[in-house]
Amino acid sequence: xxxxxxxxxxxxxxxxxxxxxxxxxxxxxxxxxxxxxxxxxxxxxxxxxxxxxxxxxxxxxxxxxxxxxxxxxxxxxxxxxxxxxxxxxxxxxxxxxxxxxxxxxxxxxxxxxxxxxxxxxxxxxxxxxxxxxxxx
Numbered sequence: 001x002x003x004x005x006x007x008x009x010x011x012x013x014x015x016x017x018x019x020x021x022x023x024x025x026x027x028x029x030x031x032x033x034x035x036x037x038x039x040x041x042x043x044x045x046x047x048x049x050x051x052x053x054x055x056x057x058x059x060x061x062x063x064x065x066x067x068x069x070x071x072x073x074x075x076x077x078x079x080x081x082x083x084x085x086x087x088x089x090x091x092x093x094x095x096x097x098x099x100x101x102x103x104x105x106x107x108x109x110x111x112x113x114x115x116x117x118x119x120x121x122x123x124x125x126x127x128x129x130x131x132x133x134x135x136x
Contacts, residue, residue: 070084
């Protein structure tokens with residue numbers, strides 16, 4: 001019968017075991033979910049929600065999403081005291097830090113107020129004219 005991982009690790013010299021455990025911790029840290037990061041920072045969803053000025057349920061939904069806008073991810077990470085860094089990683093080449101993403105801010109989407117029809121009116125919006133000028 002094969003050996004367990006713990007049994008195999010116990011056979012290693014202390015220095016080797018420390019290197020294995022250190023590398024395992026690095027690999028685990030590289031693959032953390034947003035939820036894992038929040039828990040590692042000893043933050044609750046409620047604490048993060050307060051900083052983001054959203055509800056706890058919204059934080060829960062955010063942590064479950066696989067596709068986020070960079071501005072949303074930046075805000076979430078900032079609420080935990082982290083900065084967002086975007087890198088491009090190519091095979092056989094060192095990673096490249098992409099600049100300019102720290103300047104992306106969510107756009108305020110303000111819509112003009114809707115025009116109200118006079119009370120008692122059933123007026124419809126006027127259609128645009130399709131006439132063209134006769135002079136050329």
